Amino acid sequence: MPLIDSALLALADPTRRAILARLAKGEATVMELAAPFDMSQPAVSHHLKVLEQAGLITRGRRGTSRPCRLAPDGLADVESWLTGLRAAMESNYDRLDALLAEDDPQQET
Amino acid sequence: MPLIDSALLALADPTRRAILARLAKGEATVMELAAPFDMSQPAVSHHLKVLEQAGLITRGRRGTSRPCRLAPDGLADVESWLTGLRAAMESNYDRLDALLAEDDPQQET
DNA sequence: AATCTATATAAATAAGTTTTTATGTAAAGG
């Protein structure tokens, strides 16, 4: 599956977004990440695997724990896709505006 | 399901992203949207329903056809969540930079 | 009214997701 697909799919889950939000404040272990959720540890481990495979986080090793951190440009593809769509939308509105202005100010909004 | 969840889930499918990209260039009917894809019409109708329920498109009626267009601020929630995460990441980097600069330039990257 | 056009809905299936419990593993500490 393309990375952008897995990234968006990963982001579609509120638990995973909360994990990313936590990691934005700095590195954390699996236990630390799991603590806020009413969910088993394996479930959280699974979410982390999904995030890792989507390129959104990376995992290190320190003793018996596996600290997670955000992948610095894991969101790049998603952000750039959204930016591109936004740009296309706006250039379309501009063309519409131009058309309306030029040839019929009575057109509906 | 929260709108942001369904929006991200909707965006996670490449067919649906292609549909949105097409709509960014202007309104289109279901047949027009379906044409580029090697997929049945009901499958496309289903994708459109997913996009509509996610607040990403709206549908009108004109004769027997149902023209689709982008919902102007359907992406707002997604964009603002991403912006927020980005901001949190960067303020964290800033704090890290500050710490490293202030107290130990030998720290690892 | 009969039919055509554009689209929606339904039923079925195949595949994927989320979550749990149970179990495995690798590093640390006594």
Add this chain to the structure above:
DNA sequence: CCTTTACATAAAAACTTATTTATATAGATT
């Protein structure tokens, strides 16, 4: 070495998604 700590993996159940074929519907055309 034995145990504890922190985590991963496996198997299973419940649910959701993507897609197809077949059928229904609503408006336009004749």
